[in-house]
Every structure is written in structure tokens, then in C-alpha cells.
Amino acid sequence: MAGYGWMKWANLSSEQQQALQQAGNKFFQAVDAAKSSAERSFNQGVSQVRRATTSHSSEVSATTAHSATARWLRRPSSRSLPSERPEIQLRVCTWNLHGSKVDPEDDLALWLLPQGKAADLYVIGIQELIELGPMSLLLNTDGHEERQAELEQRVEEILASSGRKFLKVCSFGMVGLSLLTFVSEHLEACIGEIDCDRVKTGIEGLGGNKGGLAVRFLCGMMSMCFVNVHLPSGAHNEDDRNEHLQEVLTYAFQGISRNGSTRQPKKGFHRAGVYNALQHDLTVVFGDLNSRLDLPEGEGARPKGPPEAWLLCDELVCGRLKARQMGFREAEVTFPPTYKYIPGSDDLSPQRTPAWCDRVIFRHELHATQVAQRVLDSEAEAVRVVDYDAYPLRRSSDHRPVACALRVQLSPVPEEVD
Numbered sequence: 001m002a003g004y005g006w007m008k009w010a011n012l013s014s015e016q017q018q019a020l021q022q023a024g025n026k027f028f029q030a031v032d033a034a035k036s037s038a039e040r041s042f043n044q045g046v047s048q049v050r051r052a053t054t055s056h057s058s059e060v061s062a063t064t065a066h067s068a069t070a071r072w073l074r075r076p077s078s079r080s081l082p083s084e085r086p087e088i089q090l091r092v093c094t095w096n097l098h099g100s101k102v103d104p105e106d107d108l109a110l111w112l113l114p115q116g117k118a119a120d121l122y123v124i125g126i127q128e129l130i131e132l133g134p135m136s137l138l139l140n141t142d143g144h145e146e147r148q149a150e151l152e153q154r155v156e157e158i159l160a161s162s163g164r165k166f167l168k169v170c171s172f173g174m175v176g177l178s179l180l181t182f183v184s185e186h187l188e189a190c191i192g193e194i195d196c197d198r199v200k201t202g203i204e205g206l207g208g209n210k211g212g213l214a215v216r217f218l219c220g221m222m223s224m225c226f227v228n229v230h231l232p233s234g235a236h237n238e239d240d241r242n243e244h245l246q247e248v249l250t251y252a253f254q255g256i257s258r259n260g261s262t263r264q265p266k267k268g269f270h271r272a273g274v275y276n277a278l279q280h281d282l283t284v285v286f287g288d289l290n291s292r293l294d295l296p297e298g299e300g301a302r303p304k305g306p307p308e309a310w311l312l313c314d315e316l317v318c319g320r321l322k323a324r325q326m327g328f329r330e331a332e333v334t335f336p337p338t339y340k341y342i343p344g345s346d347d348l349s350p351q352r353t354p355a356w357c358d359r360v361i362f363r364h365e366l367h368a369t370q371v372a373q374r375v376l377d378s379e380a381e382a383v384r385v386v387d388y389d390a391y392p393l394r395r396s397s398d399h400r401p402v403a404c405a406l407r408v409q410l411s412p413v414p415e416e417v418d
Contacts, residue, residue: 072169072170072191072192072193072194072217073192073193073194074192074193075192075193075218076189076190076191076192076193076217076218076219076220076221077189077190077192086220086409086410087407087408087409087410088119088120088121088187088219088407088408088410089119089120089121089386089405089406089407089408090119090120090121090122090123090405090406090407090408091112091119091121091122091123091403091404091405091406092123092124092125092226092284092286092360092403092404092405092406093111093112093122093123093124093125093286093401093402093403094124094125094126094127094228094286094287094288094358094359094360094401094402094403095111095125095126095127095358095393095397095399095401095402096126096127096128096230096287096288096339096357096358096397096399097126097127097128097129097396097397097399098128098343098396098397098398098399099128099129099130099131099132099176100343100396100397101147101150101396102150102151102154102396103395103396105395106393106394106395106396107393108154108155108158108393109158109161110391110392110393111391111393111401111403112124112155112158112159112403113158113159113161113162114387114389114403116162117162118159118162118164118166118184119184119405120183120184120187121181121182121183121184121187121219122155122159122166122180122181122182122183123179123180123181123215123226123284123286124155124178124179124180124181124182125177125178125179125180125213125226125228125286125287126151126176126177126178126179126228127176127177127228127230127287127288128176128230128288128397129143129144129147129148129151129173129176129177129178130144130147130175130176131176132175132176132209136175136176136209137175137202137203137207137208137209140173140175140176141174141175141208142172142173142174142267143172143173143174143175143176143177143178144173144176147178148171148173148178151178151180152168152171152180155180155182156168156182159182164184164185165184165185166182166183166184166185167182167183167184167185167188168180168181168182169181169182169183169191169194169215169217170194170196170215172196172198172213172267172268173213174198174200174208174211174213175207175208175209176209176230177198177208177211177212177213177228177230177287178213178228179196179213179214179215179226179228181215181226187219190219190220190410191217191218191219192217192218193217193218194215194216194217195215195216195217195253195269195270195274195275196213196214196215196216196268196269197213197214197252197253197269197270197271198211198212198213198214198252198269199211199212199214199247199248199251199252201243201244201247201248205247205257205258205259209230210230210231210232210244211229211230211244211248212227212228212229212230212248212249212252212287213227213228214226214227214228214248214252214253214277216253216275216277216280219408219410220410220411221410221411222281222282222408222410222411223280223281223282224280224281224282224283224284225275225277225278225280225282225283225284226283226284226286227248227249227252227277227283227284227285227286227287228286228287229244229245229248229285229286229287229288229289230287230288230290231244231245231287231288231289231290232244232290233290234290234292235292235293235295235298235299235353236292236294237290237292238292238294238315238320238321241289241290241291241315241321242321242322245285245289245321245322245323246322248277249277249278249285249326250277251263252277253270253271253272253273253274253275253276253277254271254273254276255271255272255273256273278326278327278363280365281364281365282362282363282364282365282383282408283328283362283363283364284360284361284362285323285328285360285361285362286359286360286361286402286404287358287359288357288358288399289316289321289357289358289359289361290355290357291314291315291316291321291355291356291357291359292314292315292353292355292357293310293313293314293315293353293354293355294313294314294315294318294320295313295353299351299352299353300350300351300352300353301353302353302354303353307336307337307354310337310354311333311356314333314355314356316330316356316359316361317333323361326363327363328361328362328363329361329362329363330359330360330361330362330388331360331385331388331404332388333356333359333388334388334389335388335389335390335400335402336390336400337354337355337356338355338356338357338358338390338399338400338402339352339354339355339356339357339358339398339399339400340352340354340355340398340399341394341397341398341399341400342398343394343395343396343397343398344394344395345394346392346394349398357399358390358399358400358401358402359402360388360402360403360404362383362404362406364382364383381409382408382409383406383407383408383409384406384407384408385404385405385406385407386405386406386407387403387404387405388402388403388404388405389402389403390402391403
């Protein structure tokens with residue numbers, strides 16, 4: 001029998017080949033049937049538990065999420081933009097909260113308003129807003145309403161302290177993931193054609209403990225897409241991380257899932273297949289990418305040399321995470337590892353290998369008018385990194401929050417002539 005596993009297909013008779021082919025087909029049919037049955041059972045169980053415990057709150061959440069984005073479905077205008085080379089400052093923020101509430105002693109202004117200065121557009125992503133236990137998967141498919149509301153309130157208070165008025169563009173969640181977008185009031189008319197979606201990649205696509213939340217819209221004439229992801233953890237697990245990232249970017253806004261089943265429109269998610277995450281002028285992926293240090297030793301090992309030398313082993317930097325192959329780039333990482341800290345201190349846990357799990361990466365496709373501008377001005381850059389840093393908010397989590405500030409040159413919307 002030991003030699004049977006190495007038996008060459010060409011050495012089998014046609015009858016044996018046909019028998020093996022039939023057996024193989026039956027095996028894969030059985031696997032597909034078992035998977036479909038498991039998926040139906042899982043979804044039925046989720047529906048039953050949620051109907052029994054959260055039916056009312058789910059209806060309220062769905063209505064709120066839909067109405068929050070309805071005003072931004074219109075075509076944007078450029079009348080609020082400067083007429084010559086309009087620019088805005090965009091701030092993309094990410095934080096894995098490790099299932100904890102934001103500690104009142106952690107000053108979010110350090111993260112959102114450095115030096116007291118507000119951006120024009122904020123996109124904020126949270127991972128592990130709640131603990132990722134089995135009940136969270138069942139009861140918080142749409143995110144945790146109470147934690148989401150608390151987070152919104154804290155963010156809105158900080159933004160209001162800048163002296164500027166901000167409007168909420170969207171706010172929604174999936175289990176522990178949360179995505180919030182705010183725009184300065186003076187740019188309200190410039191935002192339009194919004195669409196949102198979420199993609200589950202945990203438990204073979206059945207669980208939202210891993211996956212991504214996506215929002216896309218026009219800002220002036222520039223199409224923007226932002227994807228908050230929580231990828232699989234663990235050292236030497238880059239293959240799973242690459243697979244999950246590819247799945248989120250492929251199926252966001254689409255009407256089919258990876259197994260070919262229909263993704264029905266619901267709760268403001270249109271899933272019409274009109275948009276593709278990677279087909280925007282600016283696509284930003286951020287969150288807990290779980291990029292780890294590629295070390296031969298096991299978990300808890302410390303690389304040699306100073307922390308800045310550790311980055312040479314980082315999966316994203318050295319290309320094991322395939323973001324660069326998809327056209328993404330990242331600003332230079334000059335901040336310390338973002339994981340794993342002993343909460344309340346600046347000390348890294350001795351049980352875990354330090355890592356830069358929390359990142360912001362982006363890709364930009366030049367608009368035609370920006371191509372012309374680059375020809376006229378070789379130093380003109382449509383998307384320019386202003387700042388990329390982690391912040392010492394110590395009490396809430398074992399992760400450090402990260403933010404990337406970008407200067408974005410917009411293309412005005414041509415005004416219609418009556």
C-alpha cells in the first residue's frame with residue numbers, strides 16, 4: 001500500500017482511471033454537500049438566536065445604518081472646492097481594541113487631532129470592538145450597537161473640540177469590526193455616490209470574526225475606497241492572510257460570494273457589482289493586517305539588533321504579504337511595534353514576538369487631469385503622505401493605534417451648464 005500513493009496515473013488502465021475519477025467526483029460532491037449543509041445549519045442557528053434575543057435592536061440598527069448614508073447617494077458637486085488645484089487632508093485611523101472599551105484616560109485627541117489640527121476627511125477603523133467569542137459571532141453580526149454608539153460619541157466629541165463641524169458619512173460594523181467616516185461640513189456637497197459593504201472571511205466565510213468593511217464614494221471627481229480589515233493572526237500564517245485580503249478586495253460590493261452563492265442586498269449594502277475595491281482612483285486598506293516578523297524561532301522570540309532592524313523581517317516589508325504585488329504602497333514605518341503591549345505600560349509582552357500588526361497601505365491611479373498636471377509640474381503629487389505614526393494610548397488595548405495623514409489633490413466636478 002505504501003507504493004500506491006505514488007502510483008502514476010499513466011500506468012493505470014482506462015477502467016482504473018475511470019473508477020478513480022468517479023470516486024474522486026463523488027468525494028468532492030460529498031465535500032460540497034457537507035459544506036453547504038454546514039453553512040445552512042450555521043446560518044439557521046444564527047438566525048434563530050438573533051431572532052430570540054436581538055430582533056428589535058437589529059431592526060433599529062438596520063434603519064439607522066441605511067438612513068445615515070442615504071443623503072450621500074447623490075452626485076457630488078465641486079462648488080465648495082478651491083478652483084485651482086483643490087486639495088484636502090485625509091486622515092485614516094486604525095486601532096485594535098482587544099475587546100475592551102476605550103479607557104477614559106486614553107486621550108483620543110492624540111490620535112485624531114495631533115497638535116490640535118483637524119483633517120478634512122476622517123476614515124476610522126476598529127478591530128475587536130468587542131471580544132471575539134462564539135456568542136459575539138452569533139449575536140453581533142451587524143456589530144455591537146452599544147459599543148458602536150459609544151465609539152461614535154467619543155470620536156464626535158474629539159472632532160467637535162477642533163472648532164469645526166463634521167458630518168457623519170457612514171457608521172457600521174460586523175462582529176468586532178467597525179468603520180466610521182466623517183467629513184468637514186464645508187465639503188458636504190463634494191461627497192456622493194456612496195456604497196458600503198462587509199465581507200466575512202472567518203470560518204470559511206461564515207463568520208465575521210475576520211474579514212473587512214468597505215466604503216466607497218466620490219470626493220469631487222476622485223473615486224475613493226477604504227477597506228478596514230482584520231486578517232488571520234499567527235506567525236508564518238501569511239498564506240491565510242493573503243487569501244483573506246484577496247477575498248475581501250475581490251468580493252466587496254459584489255453580488256456573489258467566493259463559493260458562487262448570491263449575496264443579497266441588505267441593510268444599505270447594495271451589492272450590485274457596480275464597483276470594485278481595486279478600481280478606484282484611491283484605494284486604502286488599513287486595520288490589523290497581522291503582519292508578523294518572519295523568524296525561524298517560535299512565538300515569543302526576539303529578533304536581533306535594534307527595533308528598526310526588526311522591520312527587515314516584517315512580512316509586509318519583505319513582500320510575504322502580497323500587497324505590493326497588487327499595487328499598494330506604504331509610507332516609511334518609523335514608529336515602534338504596535339503589538340503586543342502589556343496594557344497600561346510601554347512594555348512589550350515577553351510571551352509574544354513584537355510585530356507591526358496595524359498598518360495603512362494605499363494605491364493611487366492617476367486621473368487624466370492629474371496626468372496632465374504631472375507633465376506640467378514634475379513635483380506635483382496627487383497623493384502625498386504627511387504623517388504616519390503610532391500613538392501612545394496605553395490603557396485600552398495591547399495594540400497601539402495608528403494613523404496615516406494624506407494630502408490628496410482632487411479633480412473638480414465639471415459643473416453642468418444650463
